[in-house]
Amino acid sequence: MKKGKLLKSFQYAFLGIAFCLRSERNMQIHAAATVVVLLMGTYVRVTKMEWLVLLLTIGGVWSLEMVNTALEKTVDLITAERHPFAKIAKDAAAGAVLVFSCIAVAIGLVIFIPYLW
Numbered sequence: 649m650k651k652g653k654l655l656k657s658f659q660y661a662f663l664g665i666a667f668c669l670r671s672e673r674n675m676q677i678h679a680a681a682t683v684v685v686l687l688m689g690t691y692v693r694v695t696k697m698e699w700l701v702l703l704l705t706i707g708g709v710w711s712l713e714m715v716n717t718a719l720e721k722t723v724d725l726i727t728a729e730r731h732p733f734a735k736i737a738k739d740a741a742a743g744a745v746l747v748f749s750c751i752a753v754a755i756g757l758v759i760f761i762p763y764l765w
């Protein structure tokens with residue numbers, strides 16, 4: 649890939665992240681939660697291994713939320729009609745985000761509760 653093309657692909661990826669942050673309420677919630685977790689992690693001085701788990705979890709939630717947005721937009725582009733498959737696609741993607749978010753909260757509790765106790 650040429651240097652210009654590589655730079656452009658990064659630019660498009662950042663535009664995608666910026667769009668999700670601007671327009672998706674859930675993404676803004678994830679961003680706020682991320683700031684809180686990073687501040688708390690710094691404050692209580694979590695271990696290197698705990699940082700790795702937290703960062704991986706944060707990355708997973710953000711990535712999954714953006715894939716969810718991509719899927720929602722694709723479904724909306726394919727059909728403006730109500731369709732059971734469109735509902736399944738959107739609901740399953742939203743379910744995937746919910747599953748990972750619940751796990752993320754559980755991981756946060758397991759890591760932070762012993763420090764705050």
Ligand SMILES: Nc1ncnc2c1ncn2[C@@H]1O[C@H](COP(=O)(O)OP(=O)(O)OP(=O)(O)O)[C@@H](O)[C@H]1O
Nearest residue numbers: 720723727728729730731732734735736738739742
């Ligand atoms: N084309 C569709 N066919 C059937 N069900 C749909 C369709 N689009 C959305 N739904 C259902 O509505 C839920 C919410 O969808 P979505 O988040 O896209 O919001 P919306 O219905 O387009 O309204 P809004 O844009 O105000 O949030 C989906 O999870 C799904 O259950």
